Amino acid sequence: MNNIKLTNICKAYGETVVVNNLNLEVKQGERLILLGPSGCGKTTTLRMIAGLESITSGELEISGKLFNTIPPGERNIAMVFQSYALFPHLTVWENIIFGLKIQKLPSEEIKKRAAKALEILNLTGYESYRPKELSGGQKQRVALCRALVKQSPYFLLDEPLSNLDAQLRQQARTELVKIHEIYKPTMIYVTHDQVEAMTVAHKIAILNKGTLQQIGTPKEIYNNPANTFVAGFIGTPPMNLCKAHLLYDKIFIGNECLVLPEKYREVVKERSTVVVGIRPERCTLEKSPMVEAKTVFVEDLGNQRITRLQLKTGEEIYVSTVDHKYSFALAQGFSFEWENVCFFDVGSGKNLIS
């Protein structure tokens, strides 16, 4: 049962609390992605798990044992650093076997493991290169290799792909998933790239300012964000959020009076205002739309068009369309289906449905 469990973990530097009461469990073989804006405490959380940072309070259990004070070297955790942390003065081979040699494994075993890992990661032939002679993608693979050979049941990765360019990144993340499928370690993966999060994760945990916002499958998070923060954080362009007034069975979005279906009236209850959220790609541009709006600006990204609309209230709405499907030039506003709409509390930002 190689799981990692965080219970009420807090981390404070002096007065500033960086991680606040974090509860998290990663099951054996699962890929958990930590996602969040810069400075939200992702790296800190990872480092606490690795033992590189002390835990202020709370309990860290690994495989059911309390790990709070075990020194990092004895945790048997493999970690890939954001900067790769390759030893610049060692060759690829020496980098990979660094830890194994310290463990004093028999040299046969070392060779076997390293050769295998190099093969999997397509690095055979590069053994005697030094890190500075490698491209970014290769460096990243060497760092992975070093983690792999440990055959550790826990894998921590801190933005392992952030230094790669778009093309390489896509390749690398596919590879990463492939490797995970082979070894099935318990994996925590830090990133602030959404595409990465959506494609790699079994589960995503979204942090903001040290506090857990939501944890769930990519689909849950995308379709059912727990609060406005998550809604605004996930998706490019992000979910459109606008205030709506409620009166009996009517809802006013952008001064447009719509009938709120019975089902959702139960959700919003007695509230007089609510924040509604609609993903840009769930909106359609129409000649006779549900909500009238003025087209302000159209950006053509080639495979997709982003249309910025201005409601009568002045609020702006992005609508994303795949260009060869709609004739948007004549659009007078946008429509949507109620089932694609999220409702958030105005004060707390909480999703009222989930």
Next chain:
Amino acid sequence: MNNIKLTNICKAYGETVVVNNLNLEVKQGERLILLGPSGCGKTTTLRMIAGLESITSGELEISGKLFNTIPPGERNIAMVFQSYALFPHLTVWENIIFGLKIQKLPSEEIKKRAAKALEILNLTGYESYRPKELSGGQKQRVALCRALVKQSPYFLLDEPLSNLDAQLRQQARTELVKIHEIYKPTMIYVTHDQVEAMTVAHKIAILNKGTLQQIGTPKEIYNNPANTFVAGFIGTPPMNLCKAHLLYDKIFIGNECLVLPEKYREVVKERSTVVVGIRPERCTLEKSPMVEAKTVFVEDLGNQRITRLQLKTGEEIYVSTVDHKYSFALAQGFSFEWENVCFFDVGSGKNLIS
């Protein structure tokens, strides 16, 4: 006639040729975007135009005059650097008027221009801030401001938005276009962000290894890439490229025998093989498809799904779909329309249609 014209421009550092025989013209008031992978010579080209780098051979004409040897200070070119290059020891105001003071303009004039520019860029009130007290977006606007006050007819920008995060970036590029519309300078803009290129440019010039690959409007470039390099470079995921064999009126894509419409048979002529290119979003997943293929992997990006298919030949094809439109689980392959297909020469990679 404030145009910029490059004729057979070459730049070599010692033996290595960095820019190779570049021909380019930017008309007055036009926005040209230089796009290309890292190290392809974009910055070098810009710097040669600005006079910060010597020109090895070829002719640089600005407003019809040969400018090869004019010192940079006398070219009256405004440039915004990737890193903004704001003077950290000067306030926003001092930064903006730095050049005007060196030009010894009357102080009335300086004040007028700077105040105007500050207003346009929404920086009024920040005059006495120092760069380190500004956010990334503000810094970028100050850098623009400094370029604006010069009232120079030429604007060079080197990845001006690359340091901003995704959200700010979108804002900034809209702003940039707005300002350009006001002053209408002749503008060359370097980036390697495709979205930026597609949205900002009047014309895009794509470079690779110092050689111009294609120059044209965003639409031309997206729909009609001049060669396989451009096809593979533009779009995420990029255009699918696969080899196809030709026999009489038949074309074999992934071992599937299709009939090539007459119109395109003229294009491919006597060739026995050709590279066909289809954009992922122009493919559709079908139960009874034109080309049979196995679904290998599905990535859900939330607003879009990327399905990786494997053809019988082993080649891989990406299909991008907006998830709520298709039931892809049952897909047996993909279909497309011939008018969305590009044909490239196998040897040279040239687009056979354009």
Next chain:
Amino acid sequence: MKISKLKNLWHLPLLLAILVQFWPLVFMISTSFKDMNQIFQASLNPLPLPPTLVNYETVLNNFPFFTFLNNTLFIAIFITVIKLVTSVLAAFAFVYYDFKYKEVIFNSMLLTFFIPFTVLIMPNYLLMSKLGLLNTPWGVILPQLVDGMGIFLMRQTMRGIPKALLEAAVLENASPLQVLYKVILPLIRPSATAISIFFFIDAWNEYFWPLLVLQDKGMYTLPLALQMFISAEGGSEWGIAMAVAMLTCLPPLILYFVSQRFILNTFMQSGVKG
């Protein structure tokens, strides 16, 4: 990370080093406040009991202390200023321009830093003597007006300025001098200050060359004045010597205390490599 008690053991060697490094200073301070008798009675006891100012009084009343001070100040300040100017100008040339043999010239300047000064003293002494500059401050000053290390440190500091800043200035039609004045100098001010302070301290402490060049007591610098009290024919005056030593060390010490953060950071950041 687990912070073990063992970790604190590493402070022991450091404290020992502090003790060794500070002992001479403590000795100097305490001796300067002792009278002749105390000095020879209790050299281990750092506390002058009772402290006496007699040594300082002797120094200030019977010796042209302020002449020494002025001489030292004049020489040190002059050297500092000119050295700063030569270093800044040369470093600027290396940073701003691209010219043939740049690295060769730079290395040949840096190399001088490795030439032991003694190897040069005789020819330089003869030159000073030919120029009639012996026994003048100029004789002391001239050979110290340039410094390979200074140029190296300045260049290193200037390299820290993003090239784009200089180019931005050039695009605004700024002349090289304007670039130096308006962009580089304001930006390197903290480091340049630190480097100058170090120049100053070095020039202030210089002993050997002034010893050869200066003969007239009226010309003496403070470090030289020191040896008037030690190994003199009449015997050494330890208390007075230590008082003079104290007064000699005081200005550099004060400067160091005021600016230690700059100085240390400059050396830490210079990224020196062999």
Next chain:
Amino acid sequence: AQKQVKSTGGKVQIQYWHVAAESFGGATVKELVADFNKSHPNIEVVAKYNPDMYKGLTQNLQAAIAAGKSPDVVQMGWSYLNYAADNFKYTDIASVIAKEEPKDKDFFTKNFLPNVLALAQTDNGKQIGVPYSISVPVLFINPELFAKAGLDPQKPPKTWQEVAAAAKQIKEKTGDVGFFMQEYADNWAQQAIIESNGGTMLKKVDGKVKAGFDTPEAAAAYQLLADMVENGSGLHATNEEGFQAFLSGKVGMVCTTIGKRANFEKSAKFPVMVARFPVFQGKPLKVPAGGNFLMMFSKDAAKQKAAWEFIKYLESPEAMSKWSTGTGYLPPIKNIETRSTVFKELVKNNKNVQVALSSMPSLVKWASFPGTNGLQAEQLLIDARDIILSGKDSAANVLKQTADKVNSLL
């Protein structure tokens, strides 16, 4: 400032170079010069201190002469006599007297004992300067340590054998060191002990100067010192260290110049006593003169005359007494006790000075190594001292080897 001899307003300006540090006669020089300038309105003496003693002064003089800016009157160290005679274009004082002031023609004979006058003569008898300051080596004693060791400080050792015995006793009784002989970068004190044992420093063979110290007498004298160091009763250290130790009350006897008297009396916490330089049983006392003589380097007649006036003034009994009081040097001129009341007082009140004065008749010349390599030769003998005292080899061997080396240099 290096104002060169300028005649300002009819005044003749002359430069006087001395080695009197502030702590050792510097004030007296000032006083003397001021006094002279006041009483000689047409002459202005500018005094200049030269650090690093006679070596420093010689260096400076070299440079000044090279630059054509020689001073007028100079305090020259005795050991630099030959070097100065060979290398410097000095002014012959006798001929100046003959030319400018014939009335002073018997100045030398009237004022100096012949053995004192001879100190400032080269080997071929040429008088190159006027004796000015005399110091003699003496034995400083710490009476408290003597008493503690059961010795009588009132009966200081008279012979070197007694010194060695006393030192040993001090070491054994108190654990402190018994004896230290100065270790300056010269051989002055060592010469005294060698010559007191009947040895010589230099000898003349066929008109050429040769090392004379490779004799059994010299070796025996040196060995006596080395033995003391060897058995722990003697100290071998740098000068400063030796004196520090003595002043801290940790050394019983220090053999050094009488010039240290004032400083020692002031710094030590015990009443410092002075004894005469010891002798070897049955052999006469010979002490080399330390200190300096005055040389003249003036070129033009007016300045030569002024310089001579100044020298005459410095050698006058009154000036001499002041100088002696300020420094601790012994005055070289005859019958000073009767010619100056000041000096009479000094002698009466300080027994230590009296003791020192009593060795004046035994003064001999400070050996000076000739030739371009002279200074280097002297260094060899200094090195030899270090080797002998550190007990690496016997004195006889070392002196022999050194003599060979010195002879090859001379």
Next chain:
Amino acid sequence: MHKSNWQAWLFLLPATLLFLIFFYRPLIENLYLSFFQWNMISPTMKFVGITNYHSIFVSAELLKIFFNTIFLVFILLILNFVLPYIYSYILGHLITKMQSFYRSALFLPSTISLAVASIIFLWFYNPIAGPLSIILNSIGLESPRWFKEDGLVIIAIATIIAWKSFGYNLIVMLAAMVAVPKELIEAAKLENASNWIIFKRIILPMTSPTALYVFTITVVFGLQYMLVPVNMITQGGPNQGSSNLVYIVYQYAFVFFQTGKSAAFAVLTMIFYVVILVAKYKFIDKKVHYEN
């Protein structure tokens, strides 16, 4: 960047002139003077060919001086190279508190005049009355005669120099130590590497360029600084015991007034340095890990 050669030279002019006059000219002049016999004052110089070199090479002095130089360099390397190396590791990686205090305090002696230091240490080493001897006596040891014994005198002199330059070397080393990315050390810690292994396998190779620099300045500065204490305390004694290639140049020039031999020694010293520098480039640089 900018090609105007003449402008660059204008900026370089003051420094270049001064370097030529006060650094490169003397080197040449030394070579010239080394073929003459002269005493600095006599109006005539006697050309003697290579006699000066010859007499240096046949004298026993050269060997001793050479050995002294090597020994001094050796001690200095321990005190000013190895020790700062270890201390900078402790300071940079093993302790977490009071770093800046130690840094500032240990650097402080570098601002003190060597003349002052020499005088203080002269007292410190006094074999009878000095603090060191009192301490040694109190534990029943007798203080050696620091400045009067071959070997010991070099150690004593070296400590004075070490006192002065330890701090500077420490700071330079420390800069390199803290420049080793923290993540590399953490990566090693995750592999269960001990402090010793981290030092040996990561810190040592990664700080080697700076170490080489400190190595060089230890030698160069050491021999330069040595002049003051030797001149003030031992004058090269006992029996040339504290003399060395650098001091001898001074001694012949300004004590013995033999410019020819002094110049010859100066030339030899420069050759010695060149040999060291060449050796450095040939043998040591290869083993050093350079980032760029």
